Amino acid sequence: SIVSAGTDSAATSRSNPCLDAAKACNLNNNCRKLRSAYISTCNKEVSATELCSRRKCRKALRHFFDRVPSTYSYRLLFCPCKNQACAERRRQTIVPDCSYQEREKPNCLALRSQCLADTFCRSRLADFHTNCQAFLASCSRDSYRACLDSYTGLIGLDLTPNYVDESFSNPVLSLWCSCQGSGNMEEECEKFLKDFTENACLRNAIQAFGNGTDLTSSSK
């Protein structure tokens, strides 16, 4: 990090905080090992028809985020991007082809029911709703950390969230689901999905984290 701090102005256009985060992880034995463990699991073809084992992939992801200190994992997940290459790398952090996307997009309320039926997922979702309350004044700098913690807590569960694309100026987070076929619950469904896609608290927390890591890495 001493080297990267010295070359700030010249490399601005090419700078890639997500690549720096990968480097930091690779240089730490524990982080490299657990990152490699989930990547190889999520990237392992099961059969000609099955791209990967989503269950094993998500388990390995939970393992990574549970066991690796957030100094490494949050840097990978919330790296601040100023170009597409960086944002695409950020989107790829959780190996979305296996852990996030599916052929079909299920209904969001059906996905939520699935989560609520599981004690662990239900409590993590409750945490997320409590700590990333978009419409409360309580979401301030003090609770950013808790919001990021509970967002990350959902990764590897039925409600695994991710960046929807490689947009760097306006990153949008979402679940892999839609509100089609919600019937008379359409409004409820949209409201639930917006807790991810239009969550100002979460967005501010991620932005603040990005600014924060810049400060700590240049002061060290």
Next chain:
Amino acid sequence: NRMKRAKARHKPCSLKELEVTISELGLGYNSDETVLFRYCSGTCDSAVRNYDVSLKHVRSMRKIRKEKVRARPCCRPLSYDDDVSFLDTGNRYYTVNEVSAKECGCV
């Protein structure tokens, strides 16, 4: 300079490390991700076995002539680091094994 070279030559076999990019490993992958490359370097003078002395002697008596033999121990990895995974420039993930040394020895 010669002092420096002589000193370096006498360093016993040990593990060293270097930060390199995946591309620089020359395995055919294109990625700017940096990894720690650990390798074995140093001499094995103190690890010469009776085997080496005997082999050298038998060879000098021209009893071994056609085969390629090595009468000196070699500083090589005894074990390798865990797998390394990375994202390449085409946004594909790869995992490679036995790239980096974990433990060195004179074998």
